[in-house]
Amino acid sequence: MERVVGLVNKLQQICSSLGETALSEDAVLWNKLSTIVCIGGQSSGKSSVLEAVVGRDFLPRGTGIVTRRPLVLQLVKLDDPNAEEYGEFAHNPNRRWNNFEQIRHEIDAETERHLKGSTKVVSPDPIYLTVHSPNVPNLTLVDMPGLTKVPIDGQPASIVQDLDDMARQYIKGDNAIILAVTPANADLATSDALRMAREVDPTGERTIGVLTKIDIMDRGTDCRDVLTGKSLKLKHGWVAVVNRGQADINSKLPMKEARAREKDFFHAQAPYADLTNTGTTFLADKLSAHLINEIMKNLPSISAYIDQNVAKLEKELKTLGGDINYGRGSMLHLILTLCRRLEEAFSKIVDGKKDGGERILEVFEVKLKEAIQKLPFQKILTLKNVQQVVNEADGYQPHIIAPENGYRRLIETGLELLRDPAFNTIEMVHQIMKQIVTMAINTPECSDLARFFNLKAEIINSASTTLDKLRKDTDAMVRTLVDMEASYLSASFFREIVAAESYAYDPTRPKPGFVTLTGELLFEKRYDQLPPNDAHLQRIADHVSAYLQIVRSQLLATVPKAVVHCMVVPAKQMLLEMFQEDVAGKEEAQLRRLINESEEIAEQRDGLRKRLVLLTKAAKEINAFV
Numbered sequence: 001m002e003r004v005v006g007l008v009n010k011l012q013q014i015c016s017s018l019g020e021t022a023l024s025e026d027a028v029l030w031n032k033l034s035t036i037v038c039i040g041g042q043s044s045g046k047s048s049v050l051e052a053v054v055g056r057d058f059l060p061r062g063t064g065i066v067t068r069r070p071l072v073l074q075l076v077k078l079d080d081p082n083a084e085e086y087g088e089f090a091h092n093p094n095r096r097w098n099n100f101e102q103i104r105h106e107i108d109a110e111t112e113r114h115l116k117g118s119t120k121v122v123s124p125d126p127i128y129l130t131v132h133s134p135n136v137p138n139l140t141l142v143d144m145p146g147l148t149k150v151p152i153d154g155q156p157a158s159i160v161q162d163l164d165d166m167a168r169q170y171i172k173g174d175n176a177i178i179l180a181v182t183p184a185n186a187d188l189a190t191s192d193a194l195r196m197a198r199e200v201d202p203t204g205e206r207t208i209g210v211l212t213k214i215d216i217m218d219r220g221t222d223c224r225d226v227l228t229g230k231s232l233k234l235k236h237g238w239v240a241v242v243n244r245g246q247a248d249i250n251s252k253l254p255m256k257e258a259r260a261r262e263k264d265f266f267h268a269q270a271p272y273a274d275l276t277n278t279g280t281t282f283l284a285d286k287l288s289a290h291l292i293n294e295i296m297k298n299l300p301s302i303s304a305y306i307d308q309n310v311a312k313l314e315k316e317l318k319t320l321g322g323d324i325n326y327g328r329g330s331m332l333h334l335i336l337t338l339c340r341r342l343e344e345a346f347s348k349i350v351d352g353k354k355d356g357g358e359r360i361l362e363v364f365e366v367k368l369k370e371a372i373q374k375l376p377f378q379k380i381l382t383l384k385n386v387q388q389v390v391n392e393a394d395g396y397q398p399h400i401i402a403p404e405n406g407y408r409r410l411i412e413t414g415l416e417l418l419r420d421p422a423f424n425t426i427e428m429v430h431q432i433m434k435q436i437v438t439m440a441i442n443t444p445e446c447s448d449l450a451r452f453f454n455l456k457a458e459i460i461n462s463a464s465t466t467l468d469k470l471r472k473d474t475d476a477m478v479r480t481l482v483d484m485e486a487s488y489l490s491a492s493f494f495r496e497i498v499a500a501e502s503y504a505y506d507p508t509r510p511k512p513g514f515v516t517l518t519g520e521l522l523f524e525k526r527y528d529q530l531p532p533n534d535a536h537l538q539r540i541a542d543h544v545s546a547y548l549q550i551v552r553s554q555l556l557a558t559v560p561k562a563v564v565h566c567m568v569v570p571a572k573q574m575l576l577e578m579f580q581e582d583v584a585g586k587e588e589a590q591l592r593r594l595i596n597e598s599e600e601i602a603e604q605r606d607g608l609r610k611r612l613v614l615l616t617k618a619a620k621e622i623n624a625f626v
Helices: 002-018 028-032 046-054 100-115 159-171 192-200 246-250 255-268 280-317 328-352 357-373 383-394 404-417 419-441 444-451 453-487 491-501 532-574 577-584 588-594 601-625
Strands: 035-040 071-077 086-089 092-097 127-133 139-143 176-183 207-212 238-240
Touching (some): 035 159, 035 192, 035 280, 046 071, 046 255, 046 280, 086 100, 139 280, 159 192, 176 192, 176 280, 207 280, 280 453, 280 601, 328 357, 328 453, 328 577, 357 532, 383 404, 419 453, 419 532, 532 577
Parallel strands (some): 035 139, 176 207
8 A cells, every 4th residue: 555655656746846737738647647636615624634634733724715725745654653754845855844833834935935926816836745754644635725605805706716717627637536525514415525526527436525524513413324325425435524623723632632532422423333434544544545446547557658758758859879771671671670679579578587477477377366266156156045046047937856047047147257357367468468568678689779769659559559459359269268158058067966966876986076166075065954945955056166166167277378379479479560561561751750850859858858857767666666
């Protein structure tokens, strides 16, 4: 968990160095990072929630608009429990702030410095603050200025729209996780946070609700229905918290004591005593887990974006190196030679390197086995489910001897479970193969590719296209393997069972060594201690279990074979085949474009060099993580 969020914190810092924010027109990296954005109405308790998560008072307080610029808050958990807490600002990177009261003043001061001479009361440009502490979760959040419905206290008439536009800009991206903070003592149907969240996330896929001020709701009212999902349902649910009151803040009530009071409050209130989604600790853990899930889901696209942009920047910054003969034959020979080197490096990594072939083998030998072993077959084989499936399969006409239709349905349901592990195996190998392409490009044998930016980008794109096509072919093959098992059940298996269980069975013949999913020998199981109907159902469950065990074993062997046959081997043989065929037909001018550098390199060099260094750093961070 710490490594994942730590990676995002580093990438966020790179965004800061690049000058990217949610409002930057070219903020591609920022928009690809999963970020928790905290929105809510003014005085909704939003800042108090964040302070409770951090465990420190450090945010500006007051009435009206207190938060006037977005605050990108990066929390870094220190391993040493006795380590000293401190904060760091991106605008003043050479100083550590150990006094959190001074951090509060610096946020105010930096806001004033930024807005000086402006007619605006608020600004969309964020302040970056990193807090290092042994008492915080690894988390990255953005605290937005509070929303309002009408201007107050001399605020300009445009303030309502300005705040709305700013918040919408930060939460509209598909990778923004919306933390919608709403006071429980107000009408939830008119919540500013929910209103805006529904505008940009109408399905609720990216929204987590937080209810504050539970402790000051009208007597006789509670928000249990919201917390249990009976009303105002959100996909990721609601969390209730109790912040410190103004008197607690004035008396400097310690955060640890405040959390203890919060816990006591929820345990003492009947509507909440049995709920788990209450308290700041639960909220912090939920946010961390949700953020990690989103990060892992988006990491491949972030990595691909960085690789593409590094190649683009290199194309504009580096020179071609040695002299090049720009005759068509010479250029074609050079390109095909580089393609051959890459294919050889790719095959070498696949066949022998630790990060290549061994990782593919690990998918087959470890991850596929673990995934199949964890499948919930036993839920299908409970006596209650077996009875229900058999009855439904029989319909109005009960079976006479053996419930064949029931057997078939139970087996088909079990086979359906095997699909996801099989297809996940394909995707994992597919991603490893794409990573091997990048590794091959970075080998010494392929170092010349770094000189030819357009060519490198074309090769990466072509290799990716080939691997995507092979993945589809492999999908089709594995789908066929699973469908074959479902389409035709091996009747001989059940005939052997019937023969072995019959009175006429020859005792001199050894009984079949069928084994159930749990590893028990089928014909050593006893049923005489069960009621007759339960014994009948248990036999059915065990027969199905033994059959599924055979199929499971078969697929553990055939899925890796299909993946190797349809994806790994063809990739070694034809990774750049389509690209080379296409290159062979290109005219001289087209070949020249592949091995030429940007004409704008001179005037853009300084700015692009900075981006290249930072994006390369981001790529290294991701590669080190993977």
